[in-house]
Amino acid sequence: MNFSSKLLEDAVSEFGRLPGIGQKTALRLVLHLLNQPDTDIERFANALTKLKQDIKHCQVCYNIADEPVCRICSSPKRDKSIICVVEDTRDVMAIENTDQYHGVYHVLGGLISPMDGIGPSDLRIDSLLQRAQAGDAKEVILALSATMEGDTTIFYLHKKLMALPIQISTIARGISFGGELEYVDEVTLGRSIITRIPYERSTV
């Protein structure tokens, strides 16, 4: 693309780095922004700057939060004895939208993927094991996607958790046909959380 302005080129190149955004779409978005009032652009830029500056990861579950401990972990209404392990914050949002789960979460921050060079030490697995070992944990639900990476991660976590006196469950594996929990409709996802099954049985 030949740009008439370096500023325009820089902005398009930044937008073009976002997932799913090609150069043409990036240009369309940037030109759209150029036509907006200054206050709108300022609000947009502020939201992005604050996003990185102010957003935290919950010290307990690593979900994205505004406070050091997220609203779910600090709520007296949530059952702290059940920990649902998910890949990222989108999965927490998907499960919360079902309104069917009242335990807490643990956000791994990814899945084990030797192909991408992601090993167990790159994920928040140690802190999960510490939480599972701490007194009140009774059940860990492995709610990871039905992909090879999801399966590998579940297998690894099960091996690490099986020595502990806790129930290890998974959600029905057939449901995440899209590969990711966020694509499953709320009713199906909600039902699969309620009817979760012990890990051993789910592998047969």
Ligand SMILES: [Zn+2]
């Ligand atoms: Zn939390």
